[in-house]
Amino acid sequence: MLVALVVLLSLIYLNQIGKNSIFSYKISALEQTQSNLNAQQQQLQINAARLQSISAIADSSAAKNMVPVASVSYAH
Amino acid sequence: MALVVIVGRLFYIQVARGQDYRARADAQQSRKFIITAKRGQIYVHDDINGTSSDNASDLYPVALNQTLKFAYADPSFVTDPLATADKIAPLLDLNVDTLEAQLAQKKTRYVVLKEKVSASAAAKISALKLPGIVLEDKDYRYYPESNLFSQELGFVDADGKGQYGIEGYLDSSLAGHDGQLKAITDSLGVPLTGDQNVLVPPQNGKSYVLTLDRTVQHIADVAITQAVQTNKAASGSIVVMDPKTGAIRAMANYPNFDPNNYSAVTDYSVFSNQAVSDAYEPGSVFKAYTISAGIDTGKITPTTQYTDAGVATIDGVQIHNAEDNKFGLQTMTDVIQKSLNTGAIFVLESLGGDTTKVVQAGKTLFARYVQRFGFGVATGVEQADEASGYVPPPSSSDVDYATMSFGQGLRTTEMQLISSMAAIANGGTLYQPYLVDQTIDGDKTIQNQPKIIRQGVISPQSAATVANMLIKVVEGGSGYQARTPGYTIAGKTGTAQVPLSNGQGYDPHKNIGSFVGFAPVQDPKFIILVRVNFPQVPGFAEDTAVPAFASVARQLFQYYQIPPNS
Numbered sequence: 001m002l003v004a005l006v007v008l009l010s011l012i013y014l015n016q017i018g019k020n021s022i023f024s025y026k027i028s029a030l031e032q033t034q035s036n037l038n039a040q041q042q043q044l045q046i047n048a049a050r051l052q053s054i055s056a057i058a059d060s061s062a063a064k065n066m067v068p069v070a071s072v073s074y075a076h
Numbered sequence: 077m078a079l080v081v082i083v084g085r086l087f088y089i090q091v092a093r094g095q096d097y098r099a100r101a102d103a104q105q106s107r108k109f110i111i112t113a114k115r116g117q118i119y120v121h122d123d124i125n126g127t128s129s130d131n132a133s134d135l136y137p138v139a140l141n142q143t144l145k146f147a148y149a150d151p152s153f154v155t156d157p158l159a160t161a162d163k164i165a166p167l168l169d170l171n172v173d174t175l176e177a178q179l180a181q182k183k184t185r186y187v188v189l190k191e192k193v194s195a196s197a198a199a200k201i202s203a204l205k206l207p208g209i210v211l212e213d214k215d216y217r218y219y220p221e222s223n224l225f226s227q228e229l230g231f232v233d234a235d236g237k238g239q240y241g242i243e244g245y246l247d248s249s250l251a252g253h254d255g256q257l258k259a260i261t262d263s264l265g266v267p268l269t270g271d272q273n274v275l276v277p278p279q280n281g282k283s284y285v286l287t288l289d290r291t292v293q294h295i296a297d298v299a300i301t302q303a304v305q306t307n308k309a310a311s312g313s314i315v316v317m318d319p320k321t322g323a324i325r326a327m328a329n330y331p332n333f334d335p336n337n338y339s340a341v342t343d344y345s346v347f348s349n350q351a352v353s354d355a356y357e358p359g360s361v362f363k364a365y366t367i368s369a370g371i372d373t374g375k376i377t378p379t380t381q382y383t384d385a386g387v388a389t390i391d392g393v394q395i396h397n398a399e400d401n402k403f404g405l406q407t408m409t410d411v412i413q414k415s416l417n418t419g420a421i422f423v424l425e426s427l428g429g430d431t432t433k434v435v436q437a438g439k440t441l442f443a444r445y446v447q448r449f450g451f452g453v454a455t456g457v458e459q460a461d462e463a464s465g466y467v468p469p470p471s472s473s474d475v476d477y478a479t480m481s482f483g484q485g486l487r488t489t490e491m492q493l494i495s496s497m498a499a500i501a502n503g504g505t506l507y508q509p510y511l512v513d514q515t516i517d518g519d520k521t522i523q524n525q526p527k528i529i530r531q532g533v534i535s536p537q538s539a540a541t542v543a544n545m546l547i548k549v550v551e552g553g554s555g556y557q558a559r560t561p562g563y564t565i566a567g568k569t570g571t572a573q574v575p576l577s578n579g580q581g582y583d584p585h586k587n588i589g590s591f592v593g594f595a596p597v598q599d600p601k602f603i604i605l606v607r608v609n610f611p612q613v614p615g616f617a618e619d620t621a622v623p624a625f626a627s628v629a630r631q632l633f634q635y636y637q638i639p640p641n642s
Contacts, residue, residue: 024268039143049137049220054294069634 106260109267113252115141115215116281118229118242120288121513136290138225139217139243145198146214147189153208154179160206164189167197179208191234192216217243219335221290224297227349228288228327228511230460231335239338240347242284242511244460252281285514287323292316295631296328300606303624304330307589307611313351314628315490319498319594319603321526322507324457327351348461351607355463355487359572359617360398360415361592362483367412368500368542369445370423372534378409378545382422382431390434390478395421398571398616412545413553415569420481434474442477443470448533449496450506451488455529457509463489483570493592494605496533500543501566501594501603503536543597550593554618558593558626562640563633567593567625569617574610586610589617591625595633596641602632 050056057063089097118139147168154160157179165172168190178187191214193201198211217232219225230241238247255278259267267273296314304312316326329350333341341347348354370376386402388395397417403410411419425431428438446452452467466487468476479485491509499506508527515522534542546566549555554569570590573582589611594603606621606628613620632638 020270021262021268024270028267042141042143045137046140046142046218046220049140049218052136053220053222054224054290055222 106258106272107267109257109259111255111257111278112215113254113278114280115217115232115236115252116250116283116516117141118250118283119285120225120290120293121285122290135285138221138286138290139219139229142216142218143213144191144216145193145195145211146191147193147198147201148210148212149179149187149189150208150210151179151181151184151187155207160209163204163206164201164209167200168193217335222334222336223332224290224293224328225288226332226335227329227347227351228286228459229335230347231338233338240460241349242286242458245458246282246284246512250281250284253279255279280518283516284512285516286511287318287325287513288327288511289325291635292326292632293328295628295635296326297330297332299624299627300328300330302627303606303608303620306623307608307613307620309608309612309620310610311350312606312608312624313490314607314624315351315494315605316628316632317494317498317509317603317605319501319600320507322495322498322509323513323526324509324511325602327511349459350609351490351605352457352459353461353463353489355465355489356588357484357486357572357575358488358493358590359483359570359588360417361493361568361570361590362486362488363412363415363420363481364500364542364546364568364592365446365449365451365496366420366423366442366481367408367545368449368534368538369442370408370426371541372445372538373427373441375426375429376408376423378407378541380408380426381405382419384416384418386418388418388421388478390421390475391473393475395475395478409545409548412568413548415482415549415554417482421478424477424481434478436470439470439472439474439477442481443467445534446480446486448506448530449492449499450529451486451492451496453492455489455491455495455509457491458511462491463487465489465492483572490605490607493590494603495529497568497592497594497605498600498603499533500539500546501597501600502539504532504534504539506530506533543594546593547597554616555591555593555622555625557618557622558591558629560595560626560630560633563595563629563638564597564641565593565595565629566597567591569622571616571620587616589615589620591617591621593625593629595629596638598641601636601638602629604628604632 117137119135120138121134122136123134157176160179161172161176165175201209202211219229228241230239230243232243233239238244238250256276257267257273259273260270261267296316300312300314311331313329315324317324331346333346384403384406386397386400395417403414406416406419422431424438424442425434427441428435446467452465454462454464468480468486476485495507495509506529508529512524514524543566546568547564549568550558550565555567558565558567572588574586574588576583589608590606592605594600604625606624608620611620
């Protein structure tokens with residue numbers, strides 16, 4: 001009886017340890033996903049800043065077709 | 077007996093040697109992981125009205141973090157240096173022979189191969205699974221505007237330390253503090269979740285929003301680049317400030333550098349922000365402060381007259397006007413408009429109560445006003461290596477003070493000149509020039525408030541009088557090229573001599589042209605300082621510095637949507 005109880009408790013313990021390990025790896029995987037998403041966000045932010053930089057805007061076809069401001073009229 | 081042996085052994089292992097075995101087990105099962113703190117980012121304003129805003133969409137990032145791969149080798153693990161070099165040299169754009177020699181150094185455990193490895197090259201190298209070749213993530217700084225804000229930002233060096241500019245000045249705050257995870261790991265070293273783990277979270281660095289406006293900075297950058305190149309000058313700078321707060325809207329230097337590629341710079345002096353760290357003799361710009369002292373003490377008025385003989389003799393030393401001009405009977409407005417050295421000396425003499433000579437009381441009073449305008453003391457602007465300048469004490473000779481009255485023999489910084497002129501523009505309040513508008517600490521945003529250094533530097537009436545006198549400089553004096561129909565502009569030029577490095581007089585071939593002006597005078601929206609160092613074309617500041625001022629001012633009238641008043 002005592003042996004059976006010890007075996008049962010051991011099995012429960014091993015089961016919990018196993019579950020714990022599985023959850024650990026799931027958490028690690030989620031952390032990795034979070035890290036990847038952060039990296040993507042970082043890269044997108046860099047790309048956005050690069051595309052909005054003044055040199056990029058000046059080199060754009062839209063900017064090249066613009067003409068300088070000659071005069072400004074103000075409505076008083 | 078056996079039980080005694082077993083118990084004894086257990087006692088020995090668990091009690092006598094327990095601590096040692098626990099330490100060994102910890103070493104095998106747990107590891108410490110450094111969690112790198114994210115460096116704070118730096119933003120500037122990017123709104124069409126050029127005004128401060130807490131709306132994130134009006135901000136533009138000028139310093140960002142970028143995680144890239146960093147390649148290094150542990151040659152002790154490299155089994156075939158030649159084959160390894162053959163495979164990775166083309167991917168890393170390295171010389172095969174040099175790389176092979178590096179990989180063959182078996183006693184070396186760490187050889188840096190390449191920083192900022194592209195994602196595609198990193199993937200190809202990883203796929204090769206070469207022993208001894210390691211790719212690690214590393215955070216790098218990225219500056220999307222390249223040269224535009226170079227000296228104001230500075231850069232982050234290969235060790236992750238901020239150098240120069242804001243990166244240097246606020247390095248510890250931007251860097252934050254790394255965290256640490258001490259965790260039980262699996263056989264591959266992957267940390268496992270458990271209550272035995274100890275996590276000290278990282279404190280990410282603070283981010284900053286600068287007062288700089290990207291458009292104004294661009295306008296200033298283009299203008300100073302043209303001014304330096306047109307005048308074949310050595311260098312130059314333009315600072316734009318809000319005269320009612322001290323907020324700096326632009327601070328452009330030329331030459332400048334690309335902080336993304338700072339290691340390509342050979343002349344390290346280009347790293348310094350000359351607008352902050354380079355004190356120089358300001359020349360005739362300083363007459364504005366001499367006149368201010370005279371007006372505020374009531375010793376002179378704009379119509380006070382004196383006779384300009386073209387030369388003043390102080391302690392037997394003759395001091396001439398520029399170009400040896402001689403105009404006869406002149407008013408104090410003429411002194412400013414024609415930039416007469418003898419007139420500035422007359423004001424200094426007037427401060428002492430004797431218009432025939434410089435006396436101690438006059439020097440002391442003048443020094444007090446110079447100090448009240450903030451000269452001789454660093455302004456505290458958030459930049460590394462700010463200079464304090466130098467103001468001779470009143471115990472200096474009469475000649476020293478006579479020359480100081482027209483801006484020679486003392487050293488000032490651009491920060492001091494623009495903030496003191498702003499005090500004249502705004503009615504007498506000296507604001508600390510500042511670059512940090514907001515501090516972002518996690519979810520909190522802290523708005524920086526303008527800081528008043530001194531109120532009542534001169535009275536509002538005196539400030540208005542001096543401003544009106546400075547209008548004459550633009551309307552009919554050396555600042556005439558800044559005249560803009562419909563707008564009232566006040567300012568003062570200065571063409572300063574440059575002392576020889578041996579201290580024996582001035583270099584006849586060098587000058588520094590500068591102009592400080594503000595507009596519209598009745599409600600100033602901006603103040604601009606232009607400085608052009610060592611132009612190689614003939615002429616004074618009216619030809620070297622004023623055109624750049626005019627270019628910036630006219631664009632700012634449009635950018636800030638300031639309608640003409642006439």
